[in-house]
Amino acid sequence: MCMESDAIVLTESGDLERRTVEVDDPGPDQVLLRVELSGVCGSDVHMWQHGERDSPVVPGHEFVGIVEEIGANVATDSARRSIAEGDVLTVVPGISCGDCWYCENMPTRPLTCNDRDVHGFRSVEQPPHLHGGMSEYFLLEDRAHFYRVPDALETELGALVEPLSVATHAVERAQPPGLPHAREGLGMGHSVVVQGAGPIGLLTVAAATTVGAGQVIAVDMIDERLAMAERFGATDTVDLSEHDGDEFIDAIAERTPSGDGPDVTVEAVGHPSAFEQALEIPHNGGTVVEVGHYFSAGEAAVDPSDVIHSQLDVYGSLAYPPGQFDTSISVLERTVDRFPYGDLLNYRVGLDGATDAFETQAAGESYRATIHPRE
Ligand SMILES: [Zn+2]
Ligand SMILES: [Zn+2]
Missing domain, CATH: 3.90.180.10 (Medium-chain alcohol dehydrogenases, catalytic domain)
Structure with a gap:
């Protein structure tokens, strides 16, 4: 039958x-x-x-x-x-x-x-x-x-559990090794940059805000998306179109408590140049999470020596394990x-x-x- x-x-x-x-x-x-x-x-x-x-x-x-x-x-x-x-x-x-x-x-x-x-x-x-x-x-x-x-929850919001799981997993990838009191890994009050304010970027802003990030800086070049990022909890926004080349990286650093950049950046654009910038954005000893390039968009130019000397933790975040849905449903319900x-x-x-x-x-x-x- x-x-x-x-x-x-x-x-x-x-x-x-x-x-x-x-x-x-x-x-x-x-x-x-x-x-x-x-x-x-x-x-x-x-x-x-x-x-x-x-x-x-x-x-x-x-x-x-x-x-x-x-x-x-x-x-x-x-x-x-x-x-x-x-x-x-x-x-x-x-x-x-x-x-x-x-x-x-x-x-x-x-x-x-x-x-x-x-x-x-x-x-x-x-x-x-x-x-x-x-x-x-x-x-x-x-x-x-x-x-x-x-x-x-309204039934329709259930369709956001999958993309929210991509976002909550990306934020959780920034949390190891879990010594936030020693500023190792994302902890309460730490600063986070989210590159890209598309759906995954916006949900990452929400997730970072929910886990207690202090400053959450959204970066994009579309005004409407930056305004949306503020509604999802971004404390600051940086409009790429107002800066030449990589100059915005200094503009970000100036806004962070250290003056040297945020503790964490999450790359949610999916363009190779955004990954190159991600390696420049955090302060030394900071964390980079790459979530934007689910599909290849070409190669990035990286000097491996920079990764060593800035002592970055660089994590790839691929989708999520199944239980991430349970996490995201809780986050959705709570927020x-x-x-x-x-x-x-x-x-x-x-x-x-x-x-x-x-x-x-x-x-x-x-x-x-x-x-x-x-x-
Ligand atoms: Zn999808
Ligand atoms: Zn298998």
Whole structure:
């Protein structure tokens, strides 16, 4: 037995087509979700524009659904909170194999897995066929991690749990080795620069503010984004367009308590020059977190000697482990009245508007375009 679901399919030729796909009935360990909305991420746009895809694919890895049918063996979400029909769930896109050397030997770093599967990037021709969130329905496999969105949060905000997890993980990467009283690692009252005020940058500003950073300086070249960064907790903003070249790095330093730069910088632009600047921004002995280059944008020119002499800790932050969703849901619940999360979802369409949504996101005209299969 199976049912049908209308979905967006990204075809071999790069078109976003509305098609009907088959969905299996949920087995005893599975959950059938009725999808409410799915965000269009930069990685979806990249897959669409650059043709590196496993077509035909149903995109969507930032989605929220309502439990429509629940398998007999499923009683809780991945945080062991009970779930029932009608509950709102958000789904962790990455699934580690559990079986490779990394999964067996580095279980705290699930993204090192050699054989990771990710929702929204696999061909509909392989089982379980429907593997992305831009669809009316989604069948949750038993190996997936998923978390209940509390009733106190609006359903739509659940679509921000995935990008917020990228941001909270990036901030947590700045915290080791965890001797904040010795100024080793990000602690309370420390200063943080966030380069780039797109969705990940803004959520990083919110996350840094939430963990108790003192000064949070947002850097971008678009006024509207800098104004948004202030609403997400930035204490200072630096407009790149007002400075020549790397001169803004001195402007940042002048504003920090040491006069030498912040304790931490998080690079959330994704341009090689921003990484080069990131290595110059913190004071000596500071921390750099690179989160912007999920996809390669070319090479940066780095003098390794500078990294040694400035004694930087440089961390790569790739997505997040599944439990990061639980962290981010708590952060969202705690700060929902403080930061304007809902304003990030600023371009909404139904399934028929998918191409529009991708174009708008690609042009940087929306923070997060969202596709609502029921509209
Ligand atoms: Zn994403
Ligand atoms: Zn593995």
